[in-house]
Amino acid sequence: EAGVTQSPTHLIKTRGQQATLRCSPISGHTSVYWYQQALGLGLQFLLWYDEGEERNRGNFPPRFSGRQFPNYSSELNVNALELEDSALYLCASTSRDRGGNEQFFGPGTRLTVL
Amino acid sequence: QQQVKQSPQSLIVQKGGISIINCAYENTAFDYFPWYQQFPGKGPALLIAIRPDVSEKKEGRFTISFNKSAKQFSLHIMDSQPGDSATYFCAASSSGNTPLVFGKGTRLSVIA
Numbered sequence: 001e002a003g004v005t006q007s008p009t010h011l012i013k014t015r016g017q018q019a020t021l022r023c024s025p026i027s028g029h030t031s032v033y034w035y036q037q038a039l040g041l042g043l044q045f046l047l048w049y050d051e052g053e054e055r056n057r058g059n060f061p062p063r064f065s066g067r068q069f070p071n072y073s074s075e076l077n078v079n080a081l082e083l084e085d086s087a088l089y090l091c092a093s094t095s096r097d098r099g100g101n102e103q104f105f106g107p108g109t110r111l112t113v114l
Numbered sequence: 115q116q117q118v119k120q121s122p123q124s125l126i127v128q129k130g131g132i133s134i135i136n137c138a139y140e141n142t143a144f145d146y147f148p149w150y151q152q153f154p155g156k157g158p159a160l161l162i163a164i165r166p167d168v169s170e171k172k173e174g175r176f177t178i179s180f181n182k183s184a185k186q187f188s189l190h191i192m193d194s195q196p197g198d199s200a201t202y203f204c205a206a207s208s209s210g211n212t213p214l215v216f217g218k219g220t221r222l223s224v225i226a
Contacts, residue, residue: 004157031211043158043203045213056213090157094211101146101207103214105157 002027004093004106012112013081021076021109025093031055032074033094033103034066038087046089049074081113118206120217127224133191135220137204140185144206148214149178149189152201161202162189194224 005024013019025032034046045058049068057064063079072093078085088110092103119138127133137147145166150158164171164178164187171178177190191198201221205214 006157033213035214035216040218042218043205043214043216045215048211048213050211055211058213092214096211101210101212102148102160102163104160105150107155107157 004091004104006089006091006106006109008109009107010110010112012114014114015081015083017081017113019078019081019085019111021078021089021091021111022073023076023091023093023106024073025091026095026104029093029095029104030072031094031096032068032072033092034074034076035090035092036060036087037090037108038084043090047076078111083113086111086113118204118215118217120204120220122220123218124221125223127191127194127222129194129196129224129226131194131224133194133198133222133224134188135202135204135222136186136188137206137217138184138186139206139215141206141208141215142185143208144215145209146207147178147180147187148205149176150203150205150216152203152219158203191222194222196224196226198222199224 031050035043048056066076068074088108090108092105148163149161151161152158175192180187204217
């Protein structure tokens with residue numbers, strides 16, 4: 001069974017630009033979570049998509065947005081990039097038949113904002 | 115109330131020794147407590163998880179101890195090996211499909 005995949009692996013942008021990150025969940029998983037892992041701050045919840053709908057968002061500004069497609073893959077968009085957006089962005093997927101708690105993470109996208 | 119506090123920040127253990135990492139939480143609605151292992155350049159990997167209906171869960175060399183009244187849980191790694199050197203995160207969430215709240219991580223180094 002293939003795991004969660006994310007692309008690109010690395011992304012370098014300049015301040016003010018937009019970044020788009022992509023995630024494909026494990027086959028059969030319908031929920032996708034996005035987390036930000038900034039240096040020294042641990043993992044912080046960003047967004048949660050389930051069955052194509054945004055279910056919850058963390059304490060991040062509206063310039064962080066995303067969507068989930070009919071095949072349950074997901075996209076995270078970060079507009080008006082700021083230097084402090086530099087971080088590892090992790091996607092995790094889960095399924096309801098596992099109780100919805102067990103989250104499996106992808107390798108992440110390393111975003112660097114210059 | 116959403117925080118999960120993890121300690122220590124870093125830990126050095128001799129090969130063959132026991133590594134112990136502790137976490138504490140405030141939110142009594144939390145009922146799922148996983149531990150993740152993360153190697154440099156990789157995403158976190160689910161190691162072991164526990165629910166409050168048991169006080170201990172063991173999988174191989176990894177054991178979670180859970181104290182519901184104290185709102186604390188810990189990871190014990192028995193016979194620690196250099197290959198266990200990684201960053202470990204505790205987390206917590208409520209029933210069903212909800213976001214995980216993570217501790218800040220513990221960097222474990224196992225030295226020969």
